[in-house]
């Protein structure tokens with residue numbers, strides 16, 4: 047069996063690793079159900095084909111059994127989206143779970159308790175992986191968001207269950223973040239933002255091998271400005287990355303990639319939602335002020351340059367979009383991508399913060415693809431392989 051579509055599912059017990067690591071508020075209400083919704087197509091397909099579905103996920107980073115990290119609060123939403131009543135287990139291995147699995151009818155769903163309640167999960171302990179595997183006949187990994195972790199439920203279990211195949215979400219994420227990125231319709235542009243260049247070095251270096259245009263935004267630009275000898279006031283700068291910034295600029299030139307830095311910025315007198323702010327040229331950031339967003343001229347020139355592209359990948363916000371005053375750059379880019387998406391341009395949003403920004407402006411459904419992974423999409427964009435994917439038969 048190569049893929050999920052080829053697997054014989056009727057009456058089979060299927061261990062499905064999903065990433066239901068969703069944010070919950072203090073009253074255990076789900077504040078963003080994107081990951082639950084993203085897990086639905088695979089589960090519905092399994093149910094429609096007569097499988098008995100055993101769902102496994104982590105939530106948060108608990109140390110041992112921690113009630114506040116229970117998956118129980120997810121049951122109502124999951125049941126509603128699937129249209130079946132999901133049965134909740136109090137554990138993820140052991141006799142009680144085995145009984146529940148034995149009683150699970152075709153088309154039934156059992157949700158196992160947080161797999162990280164066992165330290166063996168993150169240690170990728172083979173005995174623990176075997177116990178998980180013993181519950182089922184085959185393995186489907188649809189937890190793209192956790193595929194960069196070599197844990198028992200994401201990697202180890204695949205050794206003991208055959209076939210082990212990717213779910214539809216996993217396949218879609220890989221199609222876009224690997225497929226579309228390595229074989230793009232050109233011109234191909236990347237927009238990389240975020241506060242620190244240190245966390246994006248790998249992504250920038252890898253994308254420089256692939257793109258025609260690279261736009262930089264977010265807090266990281268001040269390290270580039272400073273490396274070019276500009277005054278940056280009290281903007282965020284990583285002093286130990288100045289040489290690196292210079293070498294990235296040189297590399298872009300050598301590769302023939304046109305790298306665009308913002309030409310103007312919105313500066314603030316303090317890091318706060320109610321800070322005083324003004325727009326200045328990138329070359330005239332005043333003493334005592336810090337840049338918190340890209341300026342209107344930059345939005346205009348970025349947008350114009352994006353008009354000629356066919357594929358765009360975006361990772362990281364352009365400014366401190368959590369503060370409305372400094373959200374214009376990020377929101378303008380989100381709107382531009384939505385517009386271009388409507389014209390047939392492939393638009394891929396990879397990674398946590400830029401996804402949140404696109405959701406904030408209500409444009410999530412306009413993009414070609416919005417990744418459900420933070421760390422996982424970053425690692426893919428850096429050109430790394432993911433252990434959770436490598437372990438599968440259809441890797």
Ligand code: 3PG
Pocket residue numbers: 065067106107191192195419420421422
């Ligand atoms: C995520 O939220 O990025 C994934 O669920 C992985 O979680 P982790 O960083 O705790 O492994």
